[in-house]
Amino acid sequence: MxxxxxVVIGATSGIGMCLARDLxxxxxxLVISGSDxxxxxxxxxxxxxxxxxxxxxxxADARDPATHEAWARTFDDPARVVDRxxxxxxxxxDLELAKADASRAxxxxxxxxxxxxxxxHPVAQALAKAGRGRIAIVGSVAGDRGRASNYPYGAAxxxxxxxxxxxxxxxxxxxxxxxxxxxxFVDTAMTYGRPGMFLVATPEAIAxxxxxxxxxxxxxxxxxxxxxxxxxxxxxxxxxxFKRLRL
Amino acid sequence: MVTPIATREELVSGWGRIGVRRAHVARPDRAGxxxxxxxxxxxxxxxxxxxxxxxxxATGEHxxxxxxxxxxxxxxxETGVLVAEAGVPLGTLVEVFLPKGWFPRAMPGTRHVTLGGxxxxxxxxxxxxxxxxFGDSVRTLAMRLASGERVHVGRELEPDLFAATVGGLGxxxxxxxxxxxxxxxxxxWIAHRRxxxxxxxxxxxxxxxxxxxxxxxxxxxxxxxxxRGYVSAGDxxxxxxxxxxxxxxxxxxxxxxxRALPFAPPGWAxxxxxxxxxxxxxxxxxxxAGLTDPWxxxxxxxxxxxxxxxxxxxxxxxxxxxxxxxxxxxxVGELLSALAASGRPCFLATxxxxxxxxxxxxxxPLPGITLALDLKAGPRELALMEALDxxxxxxxxxxxxxxxARASASTVRAMEGERLExxxxxxxxxxxxxxxxxxxxxRLGWTP
Numbered sequence: 001m002x003x004x005x006x007v008v009i010g011a012t013s014g015i016g017m018c019l020a021r022d023l024x025x026x027x028x029x030l031v032i033s034g035s036d037x038x039x040x041x042x043x044x045x046x047x048x049x050x051x052x053x054x055x056x057x058x059x060a061d062a063r064d065p066a067t068h069e070a071w072a073r074t075f076d077d078p079a080r081v082v083d084r085x086x087x088x089x090x091x092x093x094d095l096e097l098a099k100a101d102a103s104r105a106x107x108x109x110x111x112x113x114x115x116x117x118x119x120x121h122p123v124a125q126a127l128a129k130a131g132r133g134r135i136a137i138v139g140s141v142a143g144d145r146g147r148a149s150n151y152p153y154g155a156a157x158x159x160x161x162x163x164x165x166x167x168x169x170x171x172x173x174x175x176x177x178x179x180x181x182x183x184x185f186v187d188t189a190m191t192y193g194r195p196g197m198f199l200v201a202t203p204e205a206i207a208x209x210x211x212x213x214x215x216x217x218x219x220x221x222x223x224x225x226x227x228x229x230x231x232x233x234x235x236x237x238x239x240x241x242f243k244r245l246r247l
Numbered sequence: 248m249v250t251p252i253a254t255r256e257e258l259v260s261g262w263g264r265i266g267v268r269r270a271h272v273a274r275p276d277r278a279g280x281x282x283x284x285x286x287x288x289x290x291x292x293x294x295x296x297x298x299x300x301x302x303x304x305a306t307g308e309h310x311x312x313x314x315x316x317x318x319x320x321x322x323x324x325e326t327g328v329l330v331a332e333a334g335v336p337l338g339t340l341v342e343v344f345l346p347k348g349w350f351p352r353a354m355p356g357t358r359h360v361t362l363g364g365x366x367x368x369x370x371x372x373x374x375x376x377x378x379x380x381f382g383d384s385v386r387t388l389a390m391r392l393a394s395g396e397r398v399h400v401g402r403e404l405e406p407d408l409f410a411a412t413v414g415g416l417g418x419x420x421x422x423x424x425x426x427x428x429x430x431x432x433x434x435x436w437i438a439h440r441r442x443x444x445x446x447x448x449x450x451x452x453x454x455x456x457x458x459x460x461x462x463x464x465x466x467x468x469x470x471x472x473x474x475r476g477y478v479s480a481g482d483x484x485x486x487x488x489x490x491x492x493x494x495x496x497x498x499x500x501x502x503x504x505x506r507a508l509p510f511a512p513p514g515w516a517x518x519x520x521x522x523x524x525x526x527x528x529x530x531x532x533x534x535x536a537g538l539t540d541p542w543x544x545x546x547x548x549x550x551x552x553x554x555x556x557x558x559x560x561x562x563x564x565x566x567x568x569x570x571x572x573x574x575x576x577x578x579v580g581e582l583l584s585a586l587a588a589s590g591r592p593c594f595l596a597t598x599x600x601x602x603x604x605x606x607x608x609x610x611x612p613l614p615g616i617t618l619a620l621d622l623k624a625g626p627r628e629l630a631l632m633e634a635l636d637x638x639x640x641x642x643x644x645x646x647x648x649x650x651x652a653r654a655s656a657s658t659v660r661a662m663e664g665e666r667l668e669x670x671x672x673x674x675x676x677x678x679x680x681x682x683x684x685x686x687x688x689x690r691l692g693w694t695p
Contacts, residue, residue, distance in 0.1 A: 045320050
């Protein structure tokens with residue numbers, strides 16, 4: 001019986017480490033990636049000590065296509081059987097900076113959309129070839145509607161949601177499941193100090209929710225669940241009213 | 248491009264929930280960002296772990312939260328030496344390494360304390376007389392100084408800075424990594440005994456005579472009770488004893504199960520009447536012996552996550568002192584008399600044995616006995632604690648600063664004496680501008 005692996009893309013992040021640790025504690029072999037090679041190495045050591053029998057760490061930066069080849073080659077080996085894949089790569093960005101500097105706006109799309117999905121691509125291909133596997137793509141409630149308070153990020157996450165939907169249809173024929181996860185506010189370094197947050201979840205709770213969603217083979221999941229009804233209500237607001245709100 | 252670290256404004260306090268104040272907090276998510284976090288805070292900063300210090304030891308205008316620095320970095324299964332980031336809670340060490348047969352040499356009364364906090368307070372456990380304090384098992388520290396420099400310190404490497412940092416309450420710099428020796432244990436269960444005692448002499452005598460490495464005493468502090476209570480003593484159970492109870496794997500460890508209070512109880516809920524009922528039940532129990540899990544034995548209060556809220560909005564204060572062997576019996580007697588005379592209810596009173604002095608310049612332990620008293624934070628309690636301080640000072644004892652919220656600068660100076668001068672000199676050498684300061688260091692007149 002060949003060894004099974006789980007893949008965490010963006011493992012050095014707040015949610016990523018919680019999720020990778022949950023998997024390590026369950027004795028899972030892990031392939032992890034992150035953009036900071038030194039920190040990635042520390043995370044790999046941590047995961048091995050917490051119970052992962054084998055951790056393969058590959059530094060890969062969503063913004064830097066030069067790093068994508070080594071990442072893709074990790075999945076060339078047909079002997080590596082992958083079960084779960086979680087894509088966490090993201091960047092919240094800053095609205096004012098993005099408005100002032102076009103390169104910042106581009107960066108938000110590069111990290112959240114084009115770069116993240118480029119990192120997912122070789123793994124998704126490997127799963128399709130093997131005819132099995134489950135992918136969780138982490139979007140955000142911000143993608144449900146373009147809000148004046150952070151539309152570059154919201155637009156990027158909306159793109160991720162549409163991509164996930166298309167990918168889900170394509171991979172369904174190959175026996176691979178795709179789940180889109182939409183967390184609300186989460187207490188991590190990315191949101192630390194941001195004003196206006198409420199109902200903030202811990203990264204541990206989100207990580208558990210992602211793994212449960214994969215086990216249930218859910219298609220689209222809000223985490224925690226109550227963001228579902230909240231966003232439904234927000235989506236129902238007619239545009240002529242929505243444009244007047246300071247959301 | 249380096250993104251600056253964000254800070255946020257938060258209300259912070261110690262575990263006693265008094266002296267709540269606004270602070271600018273930075274929480275770097277990796278060790279490589281500690282320098283950036285210090286830059287973002289740009290003012291006198293105190294490092295903070297789990298915030299289990301009872302008073303103002305980890306509060307200040309600027310706080311560097313180390314809780315996200317929580318990677319385990321290396322473990323040698325031959326020697327039990329672990330290297331980990333300072334934000335790792337001791338409970339994590341237990342969960343990961345006890346199933347492998349290893350346990351911290353010094354385990355304090357809560358599993359939430361971080362490695363950095365354990366070093367900063369030089370925490371001790373029920374086995375101090377046997378195994379020393381936490382700092383005694385620390386080999387080296389990696390820390391970031393006020394200058395921005397990152398240094399390694401240890402018993403042989405920069406010994407002065409090491410001795411200033413162990414028990415140094417975070418005032419010498421930010422500890423990023425800790426290299427600590429864990430102890431081999433024969434199983435994940437404690438064989439314990441519980442012995443009721445009839446008066447203070449019996450309590451102290453039974454505590455001192457307990458042959459087990461781990462021992463502590465609980466006292467009923469009401470005057471009529473005359474210092475009766477019970478002594479709890481234990482040691483790791485041999486694996487065959489564990490197996491004899493039907494447990495297959497002597498190292499299997501169930502995770503701790505804590506519950507949070509369902510609502511914030513009002514201050515009057517904890518009062519003399521409730522205390523009387525609680526004491527009557529607690530101290531009436533007969534002798535017992537058996538096997539217990541490590542969570543219940545080492546950290547029974549952790550079972551209620553936020554037990555400090557039982558004290559209501561006013562909060563609680565703890566008076567913990569170390570008394571030298573030569574004067575301990577008399578001192579404890581006088582302290583309990585003063586407590587009884589004040590009429591203030593004391594909700595928890597514990598005694599432990601202390602062995603050698605700690606490794607740090609300001610380490611709390613000294614050979615003798617430690618007494619800890621939990622009180623509501625009212626004005627009469629605070630007045631009582633002044634009187635208790637005087638008794639401690641008169642008997643050559645000192646206060647545990649990690650628990651202190653209110654002692655005066657002159658009292659602490661008198662208790663610490665030369666040790667404080669040595670510490671302040673060592674601090675000046677690496678932090679002349681007092682980049683690291685806390686509400687405690689200001690209160691005690693150590694920093695502006």
